[in-house]
Amino acid sequence: MASSSSKHLETLLQHVGTADFDPDTGSAPVALPSMRTSTVRFRDLSALEDAQRRKGRGERAVTYGRMGMDTHIALEDAFKRLEGGEQAYLASSGLSAITLTFMAFLSAGDHALVSDNVYGPVRLLDQEVLRRMGMEITYFSPNREEIDGLVRPNTKLLYVESPGSLLFEMLDIPALARQAQRHKLVLAVDNTWGSGYIYQPLKLGAQVSVVAGTKYVGGHSDLMLGAVVTNDADIGMRLNKTQYAMGYSISADDAWLALRGVRTLPVRMAQHARHAMQVCTWLQARPEVARIYHPAWPSDAGHALWQRDCTGSNGMLAVALNLAPAQARRFVDALQLFGIGFSWGGYESLVQLVDAGTLKAHRYWDQDNTALVRLHIGLEAPEDIIADLAQALDAAKIEATGV
Numbered sequence: 001m002a003s004s005s006s007k008h009l010e011t012l013l014q015h016v017g018t019a020d021f022d023p024d025t026g027s028a029p030v031a032l033p034s035m036r037t038s039t040v041r042f043r044d045l046s047a048l049e050d051a052q053r054r055k056g057r058g059e060r061a062v063t064y065g066r067m068g069m070d071t072h073i074a075l076e077d078a079f080k081r082l083e084g085g086e087q088a089y090l091a092s093s094g095l096s097a098i099t100l101t102f103m104a105f106l107s108a109g110d111h112a113l114v115s116d117n118v119y120g121p122v123r124l125l126d127q128e129v130l131r132r133m134g135m136e137i138t139y140f141s142p143n144r145e146e147i148d149g150l151v152r153p154n155t156k157l158l159y160v161e162s163p164g165s166l167l168f169e170m171l172d173i174p175a176l177a178r179q180a181q182r183h184k185l186v187l188a189v190d191n192t193w194g195s196g197y198i199y200q201p202l203k204l205g206a207q208v209s210v211v212a213g214t215k216y217v218g219g220h221s222d223l224m225l226g227a228v229v230t231n232d233a234d235i236g237m238r239l240n241k242t243q244y245a246m247g248y249s250i251s252a253d254d255a256w257l258a259l260r261g262v263r264t265l266p267v268r269m270a271q272h273a274r275h276a277m278q279v280c281t282w283l284q285a286r287p288e289v290a291r292i293y294h295p296a297w298p299s300d301a302g303h304a305l306w307q308r309d310c311t312g313s314n315g316m317l318a319v320a321l322n323l324a325p326a327q328a329r330r331f332v333d334a335l336q337l338f339g340i341g342f343s344w345g346g347y348e349s350l351v352q353l354v355d356a357g358t359l360k361a362h363r364y365w366d367q368d369n370t371a372l373v374r375l376h377i378g379l380e381a382p383e384d385i386i387a388d389l390a391q392a393l394d395a396a397k398i399e400a401t402g403v
């Protein structure tokens with residue numbers, strides 16, 4: 001497949017995973033088609049045996065449809081480029097990429113340290129599945145606790161998310177990587193926020209990067225996708241075997257859609273980031289705003305780490321509002337442009353009223369008595385986004401005072 005050796009990610013993302021020229025016609029489509037297949041056929045038995053041998057060595061050799069063919073390979077290449085990794089393994093959702101990671105590195109009797117700012121459903125995975133299988137998790141706050149006091153003889157995995165879910169708490173990945181190395185732990189980072197384009201945990205010392213491609217990689221709110229990327233051969237082998245044994249698989253059409261999304265990731269991400277900063281600037285001047293959570297925003301507690309470790313930002317922010325619970329509900333209901341819903345990373349603005357109970361588990365949260373609203377700032381005109389927020393804040397308060 002054609003590719004580029006540029007050091008610029010924007011260039012690499014336009015040239016990764018393109019179709020080979022047809023040897024007879026000398027032509028090729030610009031965009032790789034979706035190669036749908038449930039199985040593959042071989043020219044002869046020795047070709048099949050050769051593929052099996054290469055697969056046994058951990059190479060990407062296809063013997064059956066579950067791993068997919070050209071479209072899947074192209075998307076894996078895109079994730080490798082994004083994350084600066086050597087191997088990428090696809091899963092049918094971001095959460096299944098997370099379960100692949102836990103299944104690959106934990107066995108019965110093992111223990112993992114997990115950051116308390118982690119994507120909520122990880123706790124469900126812990127409660128519903130991992131415990132039942134004899135694995136134990138300790139949640140900790142990486143910016144407040146040293147892992148030295150928490151590591152046990154059976155600790156195998158250090159699993160964190162940076163910036164964290166809901167509040168975008170920046171973690172010091174290089175420092176965590178040093179501690180993980182000292183205790184011989186695998187450091188895995190949920191990098192959905194950065195999606196490889198603006199943040200690369202593998203380059204900061206992590207061995208595994210987990211991405212929900214559902215978000216910015218897909219970018220159009222029309223597919224579910226996950227990927228696990230590594231630059232460590234042994235870890236890659238473990239992920240490869242676990243992925244295959246557990247039957248993780250995605251459709252060629254979803255791989256194709258994600259590849260289509262990847263091409264415009266650079267322009268989308270930059271635009272989301274610009275709009276989010278404009279919204280932050282406007283929010284700061286509003287009396288209802290108690291605190292803004294957005295690492296690119298200069299007063300964010302993680303801003304220095306963001307400057308050191310990230311190459312850009314995105315459209316995610318959270319804002320603590322001095323609104324009573326009923327007012328916060330009215331604010332959200334009054335929004336016109338923002339869809340009320342989970343997820344983010346698509347083209348559109350979304351709002352989530354974060355449950356106060358959920359926040360108690362995040363030690364970064366220190367704004368009790370406020371309402372936390374998470375916003376995904378979409379690609380709409382920022383003036384319209386801001387006007388919508390303004391009218392909704394006014395509506396929340398006018399009704400509250402009965403005017």
Ligand SMILES: *Cc1c(COP(=O)(O)O)cnc(C)c1O
Pocket residue numbers: 093094095096119161165190192193212213214215224225226343
């Ligand atoms: C959405 C999300 C996931 C899960 O991705 P799905 O594709 O929805 O399963 C994992 N981690 C983070 C940080 C997310 O935001």
